[in-house]
Amino acid sequence: MISKTLERRSGIAIWRQIADELRNEIATNVSVQNNRLPSETTLAKRFEVNRHTVRAALNALAKEGIVESRQGQGTFVRARKRISYPIGKRTRFSDGIGNQVQTTRGRLLNLSIDQATPEIASALYITPSSKVICLKTLSDADDMPLSRSTSWFCAKRFPDIGTAYQTTGSITKALTQCGIADYLRQSTEIEAHHATMADTEYLQLSPGAIVLVTQAINSDMEGNPIQFSTTRFAADRVSLAIINA
Amino acid sequence: MISKTLERRSGIAIWRQIADELRNEIATNVSVQNNRLPSETTLAKRFEVNRHTVRAALNALAKEGIVESRQGQGTFVRARKRISYPIGKRTRFSDGIGNQVQTTRGRLLNLSIDQATPEIASALYITPSSKVICLKTLSDADDMPLSRSTSWFCAKRFPDIGTAYQTTGSITKALTQCGIADYLRQSTEIEAHHATMADTEYLQLSPGAIVLVTQAINSDMEGNPIQFSTTRFAADRVSLAIINA
DNA sequence: GTATATTTGTTCGTATGTATT
DNA sequence: AAATACATACGAACAAATATA
Numbered sequence: 001m002i003s004k005t006l007e008r009r010s011g012i013a014i015w016r017q018i019a020d021e022l023r024n025e026i027a028t029n030v031s032v033q034n035n036r037l038p039s040e041t042t043l044a045k046r047f048e049v050n051r052h053t054v055r056a057a058l059n060a061l062a063k064e065g066i067v068e069s070r071q072g073q074g075t076f077v078r079a080r081k082r083i084s085y086p087i088g089k090r091t092r093f094s095d096g097i098g099n100q101v102q103t104t105r106g107r108l109l110n111l112s113i114d115q116a117t118p119e120i121a122s123a124l125y126i127t128p129s130s131k132v133i134c135l136k137t138l139s140d141a142d143d144m145p146l147s148r149s150t151s152w153f154c155a156k157r158f159p160d161i162g163t164a165y166q167t168t169g170s171i172t173k174a175l176t177q178c179g180i181a182d183y184l185r186q187s188t189e190i191e192a193h194h195a196t197m198a199d200t201e202y203l204q205l206s207p208g209a210i211v212l213v214t215q216a217i218n219s220d221m222e223g224n225p226i227q228f229s230t231t232r233f234a235a236d237r238v239s240l241a242i243i244n245a
Numbered sequence: 246m247i248s249k250t251l252e253r254r255s256g257i258a259i260w261r262q263i264a265d266e267l268r269n270e271i272a273t274n275v276s277v278q279n280n281r282l283p284s285e286t287t288l289a290k291r292f293e294v295n296r297h298t299v300r301a302a303l304n305a306l307a308k309e310g311i312v313e314s315r316q317g318q319g320t321f322v323r324a325r326k327r328i329s330y331p332i333g334k335r336t337r338f339s340d341g342i343g344n345q346v347q348t349t350r351g352r353l354l355n356l357s358i359d360q361a362t363p364e365i366a367s368a369l370y371i372t373p374s375s376k377v378i379c380l381k382t383l384s385d386a387d388d389m390p391l392s393r394s395t396s397w398f399c400a401k402r403f404p405d406i407g408t409a410y411q412t413t414g415s416i417t418k419a420l421t422q423c424g425i426a427d428y429l430r431q432s433t434e435i436e437a438h439h440a441t442m443a444d445t446e447y448l449q450l451s452p453g454a455i456v457l458v459t460q461a462i463n464s465d466m467e468g469n470p471i472q473f474s475t476t477r478f479a480a481d482r483v484s485l486a487i488i489n490a
Numbered sequence: 491g492t493a494t495a496t497t498t499g500t501t502c503g504t505a506t507g508t509a510t511t
Numbered sequence: 512a513a514a515t516a517c518a519t520a521c522g523a524a525c526a527a528a529t530a531t532a
Contacts, residue, residue, distance in 0.1 A: 007445075010451060011258035015256060056256075082436070190486075210437045239435060240434070244429070
């Protein structure tokens with residue numbers, strides 16, 4: 001007999017479904033006593049599967065660095081904190097997570113000059129099909145990829161944003177070089193999706209992993225939008241903190 | 246030869262990895278022309294898999310209601326909008342999504358009186374181990390489950406919050422009955438996780454699905470926290486909109 | 491209208507991976 | 512460790528519906 005909630009034919013192997021469930025419970029400290037998971041036989045009974053299957057799940061979690069099994073003792077969780085990424089009027093990447101990690105780094109993956117799509121044009125208050133500069137970047141925290149972004153800027157207003165980013169490795173600093181001393185986050189839209197193939201490659205994720213996708217508009221102090229961007233975070237490495245200042 | 250980014254032996258069937266990728270591309274309108282997906286044979290060539298495998302992926306997306314295949318014509322995407330859930334100082338469930346759906350409904354799943362854990366106590370500014378009322382609720386939009394919440398209230402201050410919710414089906418109305426005419430969202434923390442077994446059951450999700458998890462604190466107009474809650478949204482049905490008013 | 495190409499739908503068989511006993 | 516059952520993936524062919532020249 002099989003637990004009702006474990007689905008076969010779902011395209012997700014049973015051991016992986018158990019791994020996902022345990023990862024969740026570890027994150028919320030359910031069924032974890034003294035940093036120790038229940039024994040393999042206990043888990044096998046609970047999920048109504050063979051012990052082999054539980055071992056496959058624990059093996060996967062061990063590879064992710066979440067748990068550690070010690071012969072004769074049991075399976076223990078290894079403490080790992082998510083990086084808290086604050087989102088508010090004054091959202092900035094490096095400042096926001098700066099006190100939680102040692103190093104942050106931004107790399108330019110790609111730069112292109114495109115025609116503004118209707119969506120981008122309406123976000124930036126420019127006429128459709130006017131030129132925009134598109135920056136694809138990858139951000140690391142402590143040499144672990146955290147997020148990848150695609151940002152659009154009005155090409156007329158910020159012709160040198162690309163080189164400015166490349167030399168500084170930071171959007172905020174690049175905007176400063178382009179004459180924007182300060183800016184504000186106008187809106188943020190958040191969704192969660194399964195990782196695409198590009199995500200698994202750039203963010204070093206495994207298939208089935210989750211990305212938090214944000215769409216944001218930043219504007220200058222006069223309220224004119226200057227940047228439209230979508231950012232894809234490795235969901236298991238961050239939590240987004242909304243600040244209602 | 247196999248595409249590098251499609252991982253075998255990962256515990257996720259290839260057809261499901263392709264389904265995840267296509268779901269993403271449909272959401273961002275990549276590789277969709279005139280509402281039509283590329284043919285099965287071209288997709289099979291692109292992913293370097295057999296056409297059967299592509300068909301399994303499309304079949305899964307059809308079951309989710311995302312695409313529709315018509316013999317001789319092709320596979321078409323069915324328009325479906327996510328419900329936008331605004332998060333700001335004045336976040337309220339029914340008000341926020343009221344103009345996007347016909348009906349909203351809240352049901353009480355469970356009520357219990359517990360000792361406050363350290364986390365809950367510090368969130369509600371009460372002494373640890375004092376009594377709190379715990380409400381587990383399920384919210385529908387147009388008879389489709391959208392989110393499930395667990396909320397904690399100080400039992401001393403809101404002894405009747407449970408019955409008030411049960412009669413009104415709304416936290417806002419229940420708080421009104423308990424003497425809170427108005428309240429503000431103080432903080433919101435957002436994470437994304439794989440659906441747990443309880444999620445798949447209550448929110449009618451399939452294994453491997455995603456939930457957006459928010460932790461929020463609401464406070465009265467004097468700034469005293471009155472409600473601490475965690476909400477789990479079916480990620481494919483909502484997008485969270487952050488308002489920096 | 492007819493022939494042809496395109497596209498989805500179906501049925502065999504075979505090999506490999508997954509889960510249980 | 513080995514045997515068994517089931518799920519997943521591939522390959523080749525053919526049928527049925529539609530589109531196009």
